[in-house]
Amino acid sequence: MPPQVAMLLCVTVIVCLWRSDMRWRRASSRALWVPGIWLAIISSRPLGYWFGMGGAAGATSAEGSPINLVVQGALMFTGLVILQRRSIDWGAVWGHNKTLIVFYLYLTLTAVWSYYPAASLKRITKDFGTMVMVLIVLTESQPWAAARLLFVRLAYILFPLSVVLIKYYPEYGRMYSKSWEPMYTGVTTHKNALGMLVMSYGVMLALDTMTLRHSYDPAAGKTILRSHYLMLLMGGWLLIMCNSMTALVCVVVGGAVLWGSRLLVRLHSPVRIGAACVVAVVAVAAVDSALNLSGRAIHALGRREDLTGRTDIWAMVMKQPIDPLFGYGFMAFWDGPLGQAYNEEGGTSLRQAHNGYLEIYIDGGIVGILLLLLMLIVGGKRVLEDLGGGSHFARARLAFFTMALVHNYTEASFFRLNVLWFAFLLAIIGCVLRGHSISHRE
Secondary structure (H helix, E strand, O other): OOHHHHHHHHHHHHHHHHHHHHHHOOOOOHHHHHHHHHHHHHHOOOHHHHOOOOOOOOHHHHHOOHHHHHHHHHHHHHHHHHHHHOOEOHHHHHHHOHHHHHHHHHHHHHHHOOOOHHHHHHHHHHHHHHHHHHHHHHOOOOHHHHHHHHHHHHHHHHHHHHHHHHHHOHHHHEEEOOOOOEEEOOOOOOHHHHHHHHHHHHHHHHHHHHHHHHOOOOOOHHHHHHHHHHHHHHHHHHHHHHOOHHHHHHHHHHHHHHHHHHHHHHHOOHHHHHHHHHHHHHHHHHHHHHHOHHHHHHHHOOOOOOOOOHHHHHHHHHOOOOOOOOOOOOOOOOOOHHHHHHHHHHOOOOOOOOOHHHHHHHHHHHHHHHHHHHHHHHHHHHHHHHHOOOOHHHHHHHHHHHHHHHHOOOOOOOOOOOHHHHHHHHHHOOOEEOOEEOOOOO
């Protein structure tokens, strides 16, 4: 099939899917376009990439291109205006999210001792934009419905477009590793980024399917369900093509959490739910330690137990002269002399340590790790408290929270512009409109 015909068919399918979804449900407000555009950008590639201002190897230059700065700056400003018009109570937002906001303030402060202060400040400001977008979603009249709508409709675009780019436009949908092995990237810049896209949108598609089946509408439900099944099949194909083991493990974990959460909600009490989660984690760890299930699974998937060299990266990074207490500054290490020397010595082109927890240590030292731990404890407590209500949104939040914990073991997504960080913030943030609380339960 000629590439032009394939792209025309892709656009036709996307339009049909959107029209079908719009007949079944409507956005609660036009303001959702703002976080929708933001989420589309951080899920795929910087805008500068599409306009020839940087490739996969030049992602940094593309990210800092004027068009990207202007568009994301405009979206942030518009988002703040939307929140102000909704009379959001910023004092209450602070009160409900102290740990997260203090973390943002601390990472902003790291620009003072960063090797590139201006770059660190710009990057943390852009990352804060994701929090602004999540607040817009959470201040909708029905936050869960708004979140589902955003993720599902963007999946209708990103999944088919990724398939077409991989099969018919290899100059955009594929790239080669340093060992000249092909990598399938779709609309993203790396196979692991494509895996993150598939697992994040796939979980929301699955949850939207569950919600639709629960409140079945014969007039539109059958068509929407078929569309969802088609997207899930595309997502499965993309997951196989990108060959990202991290994404595959996260999909398995996310599916297990979605299934297990049905049992957890019956416990009602957050204390009981938390205790059950701890027991489950300890039991899995004990079985794995006794039978080495993870090692066997790694070998079965054709991977090495050093996690494709990640353990060597972690060891070498820890040997770098980074301030153990305060770190190197937010997202400054890999652009600075230490990161460049590391890449030159090893013949690599790393942009991250392939571990989100280690990246936070690099950015902010032990102080950053302590703040991360506190953020996870507070966020996890909020997720478990909400799970007692039994809503699908609460189950989605638990799935995204757990997937983020697992994903950051071999990749870095904490405080980075990507879809999983958006979903993680959606899970842990609590917000309040002036005069009344916005609950996650519906």
